[in-house]
Amino acid sequence: MPATSLRYDSTTNYSPVVMAVAMLALALGCGYVLAVGELTGLYVALSLICVVAVLFDFRAGAVLLVLMLPMSASALFPHSMMGITGLNPLNLLLLATVGSYVLHGRLQRAGPVLDKPLVWLYIVPIAFAGVVGMRHVSEIPAVFYEIDALTYATARQYLLATVVKPMVIVAIAMMAGAAAARSQKPERFILPIALSVWLIGLIHIGFVISQGPSLATLASADERGFYTPLGMHANDLGRLHLFAFALLLFVWAESKRPGMRLFLLLTLVVLSTALVLTFSRAAIAGAILVGALFVTWKFNARTLSLAVIAIVLVVLLGADVIYSRMTLGFDEGANAVTAGRIQGLWLPLLPEVLKSPLWGSGLDSIKWSYPMQIEALRPTSHPHNAYLQTLLDMGIIGLALLLAYYAKVWKGFRALGSNAWLTPEMRGLFQGATAALLAFFATGLVGSSLRPEAESAYLWLAIGLLYGVRGRRPAS
Helix, strand or coil: CHHCCCCCCCCCCHHHHHHHHHHHHHHHHHHHHHHHCHHHHHHHHHHHHHHEEEECCHHHHHHHHHHHHHHCCCCCCCCEEEEEEEHHHCHHHHHHHHHHHHCCCHHHHCCCCCHHHHHHHHHHHHHHHHHHHCCCCHCCHHHEEEEEEEECHHHHHHHHHHHHHHHHHHHHHHHHHHHHCEEEEEEEHHHHHHHHHHHHHHHHHHHHHHHCCHHHHHHHHHHHHCHHHCCCCCCHHHHHHHHHHHHHHHHHHHHHHHHHHHHHHHHHHHHHHHHHHHHHHHHHHHHHHHHHHHHEEEEEEEHHHHHHHHHHHHHHHHHHHHHHHCCCCCCCCCCHCCCCCCHHHHHHHHHHHHHCCCCCCCHHHHCCCCCHCCCCCCCCCCCCHHHHHHHHHHHHHHHHHHHHHHHHHHHHHHHCCCCCCCHHHHHHHHHHHHHHHHHHHHHHHHCCCCCCCCHHHHHHHHHHHHHHHHHCCCCC
16 A cells, blocks of 8 residues: 555544543533633633544644644743643643544554654653652752742652653654654645744744844843743744754755745745844854755755845844854853853863763752852753763763664654655755754754753654654555
């Protein structure tokens, strides 16, 4: 049977059960909406409507999750409903999607949702490090609670925040992959990815316009918290845009459809504008790396035209300000270039690696590290280096396992990026994912994390689609 003939038949023996559950949920939801009213009621009503649709076809939930995931870290997104923290539209929709997938058990024949490398090289080591860190929660200095920098106070809450919550990103990616495996045209998932870019990009640009800061103010080292009202740091927001930019740039280059190319070109303009407005040096440097790879791999007239558009955009946004931001500290030494990270974080934390060099001291171990205990460091939750963070938290073994997993992902991206049986758009997506992964490794030197984070949402969606495309049945 050809791979493209895979179809989803929602007519199963569970249909009466699904209908009953849907009607019950809708009735309860309507009653709650009448009781609480206002915005909370709206969120509950919309969530329940989406859940009803998902119970009939889990792929509808996968598409909605793709749309919602990049926005989920924003302060504009509801993080609780009915007074229950963690009960939010994203988690509710994910539970419904997974439930629908399990309910229609034959969908699992399309390919595994979780493969062994993901489980044993990635999920298990992170979970183990979380268990190791549980016994250290009581050692966290009180200053973290005083400045409201923690979302947990007990060992159970710690495990939920450091292990379970990040794995929601992985679960959403796997659901997207499972849906792609059951879709006649998995390239259709590019559209919700692009639409989510417009959503977060226009909110970002609109926020800047409403606040009206000068470019010099945005570029200032003292304004890194400018986007706090949106719920994200400038560097995190920059990386989110960066990985989406890498994916869609290569899709645009490979697409043969004029309408799709125009839509993606406009999307890239929005993305580039939003990325530059973060003035995140890591994100801009990552975009330059992606651009260099793009020119190297795809040099032609179309590539040249996009390069010209990018240069014009940079000039319009303020080349002088961007140059000043990117060269900050160049005449003051390496420590100044890293914004004080070398002397202020990395060197004081290096001895901590020796405390437990093989398996680390547990997730978020910087919070109970010796330099933090004696107040030699300012209260911070991250060493601003993904590799140092992994060594501190998971040790040499954990770092090796996570890098081994990403190496397998890299090979998968490379293989599908040159697969002649895929559509041009899907090949472009995986070529862009290859470039995004390189940018992920590069920007990890000054921040981010090798563990699932909101800023790497688009990279994880690409990983999910990697599993989905590989899980499709080969032609007989």
